[in-house]
Amino acid sequence: MSIPTGANTSVIIRLELQKEKASFGSIATTISESGGDIVAIDVVRTDKHATVRDITVNVFDAKHTDLIVELVGKLDGVRVAHVSDQTFLLHLGGKIETNPKFPIKNRDDLSRVYTPGVARICTAIAEKPALAHSLTIKRNTVAVVSDGSAVLGLGNIGPEAAMPVMEGKAMLFKQLAGVDAFPICLATQDTDEIVRIVKSLSPTFGGINLEDISAPRCFEIEQRLIEELDIPVFHDDQHGTAVVILAGLLNALKLTGKQLADCKIVVCGLGAAGTACAKMLIAAGAVNIVGVDRHGAIQRGGTYDNPGWQWFAEHTNPHGETGSLPNVIRGADVFIGVSGPGVLKAHDVRNMAADPIVFAMANPTPEILPEEAEPYVRVMATGRSDYPNQINNVLCFPGMFRGLLDCRASRVTEEMKLAAAKAIASVVEGDELNEYYIIPTVFNHEVAERVRSAVVAAAYESGVARKKREKSN
Ligand SMILES: NC(=O)c1ccc[n+]([C@@H]2O[C@H](COP(=O)([O-])OP(=O)(O)OC[C@H]3O[C@@H](n4cnc5c(N)ncnc54)[C@H](O)[C@@H]3O)[C@@H](O)[C@H]2O)c1
Numbered sequence: 502m503s504i505p506t507g508a509n510t511s512v513i514i515r516l517e518l519q520k521e522k523a524s525f526g527s528i529a530t531t532i533s534e535s536g537g538d539i540v541a542i543d544v545v546r547t548d549k550h551a552t553v554r555d556i557t558v559n560v561f562d563a564k565h566t567d568l569i570v571e572l573v574g575k576l577d578g579v580r581v582a583h584v585s586d587q588t589f590l591l592h593l594g595g596k597i598e599t600n601p602k603f604p605i606k607n608r609d610d611l612s613r614v615y616t617p618g619v620a621r622i623c624t625a626i627a628e629k630p631a632l633a634h635s636l637t638i639k640r641n642t643v644a645v646v647s648d649g650s651a652v653l654g655l656g657n658i659g660p661e662a663a664m665p666v667m668e669g670k671a672m673l674f675k676q677l678a679g680v681d682a683f684p685i686c687l688a689t690q691d692t693d694e695i696v697r698i699v700k701s702l703s704p705t706f707g708g709i710n711l712e713d714i715s716a717p718r719c720f721e722i723e724q725r726l727i728e729e730l731d732i733p734v735f736h737d738d739q740h741g742t743a744v745v746i747l748a749g750l751l752n753a754l755k756l757t758g759k760q761l762a763d764c765k766i767v768v769c770g771l772g773a774a775g776t777a778c779a780k781m782l783i784a785a786g787a788v789n790i791v792g793v794d795r796h797g798a799i800q801r802g803g804t805y806d807n808p809g810w811q812w813f814a815e816h817t818n819p820h821g822e823t824g825s826l827p828n829v830i831r832g833a834d835v836f837i838g839v840s841g842p843g844v845l846k847a848h849d850v851r852n853m854a855a856d857p858i859v860f861a862m863a864n865p866t867p868e869i870l871p872e873e874a875e876p877y878v879r880v881m882a883t884g885r886s887d888y889p890n891q892i893n894n895v896l897c898f899p900g901m902f903r904g905l906l907d908c909r910a911s912r913v914t915e916e917m918k919l920a921a922a923k924a925i926a927s928v929v930e931g932d933e934l935n936e937y938y939i940i941p942t943v944f945n946h947e948v949a950e951r952v953r954s955a956v957v958a959a960a961y962e963s964g965v966a967r968k969k970r971e972k973s974n
């Protein structure tokens with residue numbers, strides 16, 4: 502397969518050009534010869550002798566920007582006045598805000614939304630707490646809670662640095678499924694304290710989306726919150742990721758004609774995402790999974806302190822494979838990476854079975870770049886939006902919570918997750934399915950809607966929906 506590579510971000514380079522000396526042709530050539538893609542040119546001002554232009558250029562990273570700026574700055578009659586990064590610009594002041602549903606226009610309105618009218622609503626809820634679902638934001642609002650301990654693949658970068666990711670998730674909740682989500686980043690990584698804080702916050706919310714909390718603490722935090730709260734709790738990096746991986750794999754296997762039960766699947770990175778993904782694949786029928794972390798493969802029958810790794814020791818590696826990733830990847834049909842950048846090498850992919858499937862999902866930098874895997878791989882996916890086949894939990898969490906909130910489910914069930922995976926896979930149908938299109942894009946409106954319907958149906962079947970089922974005609 503041949504994979505188009507994408508630029509990562511765009512910068513605006515402000516140039517001052519001396520009309521007599523500078524040639525715009527040579528600027529454009531310099532930028533494009535150094536791999537930059539000019540997407541817009543705006544004239545800022547111009548006079549008899551000089552012109553100032555903003556050139557918007559798609560670039561790969563900061564180093565690439567520096568190279569382009571250096572080369573352009575050396576051209577005759579050109580001065581680089583300023584460089585701004587579009588991604589930073591769009592984060593100025595954060596990405597979300599609160600908006601009232603209607604304006605308070607007069608005293609009458611004021612006395613309804615606020616004192617004294619609001620007191621009647623408070624009293625009604627105090628007498629019947631279930632009314633919070635109909636008379637407050639609870640029924641449409643989700644907390645996106647992180648402690649900043651496993652932010653993307655960037656690691657333990659802390660709560661302030663986690664905020665942009667959580668704000669981004671909140672935007673996606675709203676845009677894709679109409680769910681109001683609040684980013685909440687906590688200044689603690691203590692399990693007991695996180696459980697206590699989230700429980701205390703829960704009256705405001707209809708659901709809790711845990712995000713970027715590292716393994717193994719994430720397992721206990723999620724489990725305790727599920728047991729102690731009456732609203733659904735969902736650790737996105739575990740279950741959202743597992744759902745989308747299964748969806749992508751079901752479709753990729755259709756292309757290769759292989760059966761899940763016959764495949765050797767190597768999962769690399771046995772944290773939140775890797776553990777949940779292996780559990781889900783086994784629930785869906787996988788038999789031969791080998792889990793690998795930094796120290797190598799998890800041994801069948803071994804003893805591990807980490808509860809996730811202990812699960813691998815009890816349920817995976819049926820043939821007792823040993824060694825590091827280059828050893829166990831031999832003959833594998835599928836590689837699933839949820840570890841860190843650059844872990845998988847091209848020669849590892851060459852040693853896989855025929856028609857290898859590689860899901861390199863570490864963010865922002867995958868285990869292997871598509872262009873490196875290209876000569877050897879049959880189906881390739883990453884977690885990023887700038888390559889084909891984006892396998893990212895954003896395909897799951899908006900529709901999942903839309904469904905949970907719509908039927909007032911008390912918790913997330915295994916049946917819901919499996920149904921959600923099948924729903925996502927079903928969006929790519931028939932002839933549409935090919936190596937570059939195994940999974941729908943984030944912008945396909947069918948995705949959240951199908952996931953929502955699948956989750957609601959599964960909630961009623963398993964008896965966890967608390968809203969009366971609406972009669973269908
Ligand atoms: N595409 C998606 O939707 C998606 C979803 C969740 C997580 N992820 C990515 O998966 C990665 C892990 O996320 P997580 O939430 O499970 O984090 P985590 O901290 O819970 O687990 C990460 C695990 O990977 C292991 N690891 C790190 N580097 C490794 C290496 N070089 N070789 C082998 N193992 C290694 C760690 O030891 C740890 O066990 C991150 O890069 C994250 O961005 C992607």
Ligand SMILES: O=C(O)C[C@H](O)C(=O)O
Pocket residue numbers: 652653654666713737738863864884893894895
């Ligand atoms: O945030 C993402 O893009 C996906 C995932 O939740 C991750 O942690 O990498």
Ligand SMILES: [Mg+2]
Pocket residue numbers: 653712713737738
């Ligand atoms: Mg995450």
